[in-house]
Amino acid sequence: MARSDDPNxxxxxxxxxxRIDGITLPxxxxxxxxxxxxxxxxxxxxxxxxxxxxxxxAADADHPMTQVLAEGLQSAQAPKRRGGWRSRxx
Numbered sequence: 001m002a003r004s005d006d007p008n009x010x011x012x013x014x015x016x017x018x019r020i021d022g023i024t025l026p027x028x029x030x031x032x033x034x035x036x037x038x039x040x041x042x043x044x045x046x047x048x049x050x051x052x053x054x055x056x057x058a059a060d061a062d063h064p065m066t067q068v069l070a071e072g073l074q075s076a077q078a079p080k081r082r083g084g085w086r087s088r089x090x
Contacts, residue, residue, distance in 0.1 A: 008048035011038055017065045018056060025064040032068045046076040 004012035013035045017028055039045055053069040060066055 007043065008051045009035065010040070011035070013038070014052055014056070014065065014069075018060055018063060023064060025067065028065040028068045031065070032072060036072075046073075049073050049076055 004010055004015060006012075006015070009015055011034075013031050017023060017031045020027075036045065039048060049069060049072050053066070053073055056063070056069070057066050
């Protein structure tokens with residue numbers, strides 16, 4: 001895959017997923033995982049997801065990658081709960 005000028009998708013993974021005819025939801029989830037793991041550490045993942053969703057969702061609302069990006073946004077915005085002994089009162 002060719003590199004991308006988009007700092008939110010520097011490997012062009014998301015862009016290419018939208019170009020694949022007949023791509024399935026599980027394939028999009030696999031591509032998304034690769035994208036998330038390859039995102040540079042200095043890049044804010046929630047902001048990158050927001051930007052990518054905004055860029056693609058309007059034109060391809062029914063695409064499985066749009067669903068995956070939306071799910072990623074929901075997960076990124078969900079409050080994180082600390083469990084175990086750290087959350088217990090002392």
